[in-house]
Amino acid sequence: MDTLTSLRVFAAIAEFRSFSLASERLGLSPAMASKHIQHLERRVGSRLLNRTSRSVSLTEAGTLYRDRVRAILEGLDEVETRIGQATVNPRGVLKVSLPIWIVNSVFVQLIDRYRQQFPDVTLDIDLSGRMVSLVEEGFDLAVRSTSHPDEGLIIRKLPPITFVLAASPDFLKKNGPPKSLDDLEGKPFLAYSHVAAHGEVRIGHDAESRVVHFQPVMKSSNETLLLYAARQGMGYTIIPTWLAGDEFESGRLERVFPEEFNFNVPFCAVYPNRGYLPAKTRSFLDFIARELERLHPPK
Secondary structure, three states, X not given: OOHHHHHHHHHHHHHHOOHHHHHHHHOOOHHHHXXXXXXXXXXXXXXXXXXXXXXXXXXXXXXXXXXXXXXXXXXXXXXXXXXXXXXXXXXXXXXXXXXXXXXXHHHHHHHHHHHHHOOOEEEEEEOOOOOOOHHHHOOOEEEEOOOOOOOOEEEEEEEEEEEEEEEOHHHHHHHOOOOOHHHHOOOEEEEEOOEOXXXXXXXXXXXXXXXXXXXXXXXXXXXXXXXXXXXXXXXXXXXXXXXHHHHHHHOOOEEOOOOOOEEEEEEEEXXXXXXXXXXXXXXXXXXXXXXXXXXXXXX
């Protein structure tokens, strides 16, 4: 039995969660589709699908197998298309891991523009906030605040992200607007768990640098929660301007000491080294890099 055909059958069943729909799409009988699945299950030595008279679902092994098979088939289709024609239209499912804070109205507009340009690409976006394993979990790429990717990953630098100190107008009115950095000492602070969790924030890198000691009143690894807490008037926080742009424009938050608290954090896209970059991945990388450059041009 042709294993490649079996892989295509499995991918179709995993997508439609139906033997009959997948069989119809591929021009096979349900009985033949079942034989292809049995062939794969014997080959891998594990059950891939849970089948009842009413439903089809993936087993844990089937979910892992689906992600790998999908990448293989999309890559094969693209290579075949590339051989047959000069240009390749990006298509397929693009599985992306993004930081939570990147999501705001501007980002949604970017995604909408990307979809208008590349309607054959379906976006599968992970916002769990965890450091995903691209290869093991079948991700096409991840966007991260780092300049040191894991071994075996390719890095593409993006425009850096600027982090600033912010607080709500009500908080500043209640506590008195600070006139100097000394006025920030011991003030309520909404701390990002992975940075300045203890409330110590260093300003500058030369001999004149200093540390401001805030008093953490809440810690979180979710920047969006910190933003809403700051907007509520719970304290100062350090957040990316990308996330807080609308808040500053509306006046719900204010930047505090913008010259001193102005941290540029490396930002990049990382993706597995697979020998070639699929058109769907390249199209998204080029689009995001171009749009970030447009929104945040180098100074």
